[in-house]
Amino acid sequence: MKKAAAQQSAAKKTAAEKTAAKKTAAKKTSPAKPAAKKAAPARKAAAKKAAPAKKAAVKKAPVAGKPLVAPKKATAAVKAAPAKTVVRPGKGESRTALVRRARRINRELAQVYPYAHPELDFENPFQLLVATVLSAQTTDLRVNQTTPALFAKYPTPEDLAAANPEEVEEILRPCGFFRAKTRSVMGLSKALVERFGGEVPDRLEDLVSLPGVGRKTAFVVLGNAFGRPGITVDTHFQRLVRRWKWTDETDPDKIEAAVAALFPKSEWTDLSHHVIWHGRRICHARKPACGACPIAALCPSYGEGETDPEKAKKLLKYEKAGLPGQRLKPPQAYLDAGGRPAPPLGAG
Ligand code: SF4
Numbered sequence: 064m065k066k067a068a069a070q071q072s073a074a075k076k077t078a079a080e081k082t083a084a085k086k087t088a089a090k091k092t093s094p095a096k097p098a099a100k101k102a103a104p105a106r107k108a109a110a111k112k113a114a115p116a117k118k119a120a121v122k123k124a125p126v127a128g129k130p131l132v133a134p135k136k137a138t139a140a141v142k143a144a145p146a147k148t149v150v151r152p153g154k155g156e157s158r159t160a161l162v163r164r165a166r167r168i169n170r171e172l173a174q175v176y177p178y179a180h181p182e183l184d185f186e187n188p189f190q191l192l193v194a195t196v197l198s199a200q201t202t203d204l205r206v207n208q209t210t211p212a213l214f215a216k217y218p219t220p221e222d223l224a225a226a227n228p229e230e231v232e233e234i235l236r237p238c239g240f241f242r243a244k245t246r247s248v249m250g251l252s253k254a255l256v257e258r259f260g261g262e263v264p265d266r267l268e269d270l271v272s273l274p275g276v277g278r279k280t281a282f283v284v285l286g287n288a289f290g291r292p293g294i295t296v297d298t299h300f301q302r303l304v305r306r307w308k309w310t311d312e313t314d315p316d317k318i319e320a321a322v323a324a325l326f327p328k329s330e331w332t333d334l335s336h337h338v339i340w341h342g343r344r345i346c347h348a349r350k351p352a353c354g355a356c357p358i359a360a361l362c363p364s365y366g367e368g369e370t371d372p373e374k375a376k377k378l379l380k381y382e383k384a385g386l387p388g389q390r391l392k393p394p395q396a397y398l399d400a401g402g403r404p405a406p407p408l409g410a411g
Contacts, residue, residue, distance in 0.1 A: 172337035179336035188263035188288035247275030286332035299342025
């Protein structure tokens with residue numbers, strides 16, 4: 064009996080020991096749960112910290128109203144923007160689309176050059192006729208510097224027709240080709256006296272019958288001295304209408320006919336001024352200032368010249384302000400708030 068009791072007691076002890084060992088083991092492992100509980104708030108806190116940072120990153124630029132500091136790629140995209148928005152008519156442009164685009168260009172240029180006018184100084188049709196003949200191969204500014212002395216000495220066709228050629232040559236020397244120009248202006252003066260009673264005719268066919276007078280000169284006189292619509296196809300006009308793909312013609316008479324068909328007759332004279340002014344100030348023969356051009360979005364030749372806005376501004380010319388082709392500095396001096404060329408000095 065004693066032996067059995069001892070065996071029972073030992074078995075109880077062993078069971079108690081096993082239970083105690085289990086409890087100890089459980090105690091040892093149980094701290095893992097609280098650790099996990101602690102880790103969760105830490106993650107939440109970290110997430111909270113990160114969340115405002117993200118929000119701030121999103122809000123920052125618009126709230127501050129500061130221009131975004133664009134990465135290089137984005138900057139390139141901004142610079143190239145005009146090219147994306149440019150209407151590039153190419154070969155597929157319909158006649159209707161061409162007419163619309165041409166008229167829109169003229170409207171835009173009318174906004175940029177509302178004061179466009181012939182840049183030759185004149186007081187009557189005779190003076191304009193002579194000044195236009197003299198302007199071949201030279202600048203209007205040079206002609207304007209020369210004609211006051213000429214018209215002071217020879218105010219009428221009769222006076223110029225009867226002049227001493229050598230004296231006229233001396234006055235016209237600064238215009239270049241002064242001998243040929245002397246022959247022209249004296250010849251046309253004689254023709255005016257002999258055939259038109261000393262008056263400048265107001266019909267195209269009569270004007271082009273005068274020595275040294277072509278259609279371009281005739282239209283300048285008709286449009287500006289007689290108020291008769293005319294298209295003046297000078298070197299600027301020829302260059303620009305080809306850049307704008309208004310026509311592929313190269314002959315001045317054909318260019319005139321092609322452009323005339325795009326516009327109502329009443330717009331011809333002003334159109335000529337707008338195009339010529341744009342050619343003199345922005346769309347130059349060698350370095351068109353595309354980056355400062357107000358009609359870049361309508362021009363199929365955008366990119367033929369400088370497209371960087373700052374560099375392009377430096378190319379703008381402002382002939383009325385000084386010597387031909389003189390560049391004013393800084394460019395802001397002759398750009399208005401919209402970046403467009405300001406009116407010439409003294410223009411009304
Ligand atoms: S300056 Fe450039 S964009 Fe402007 S009309 Fe001339 S070619 Fe076209």
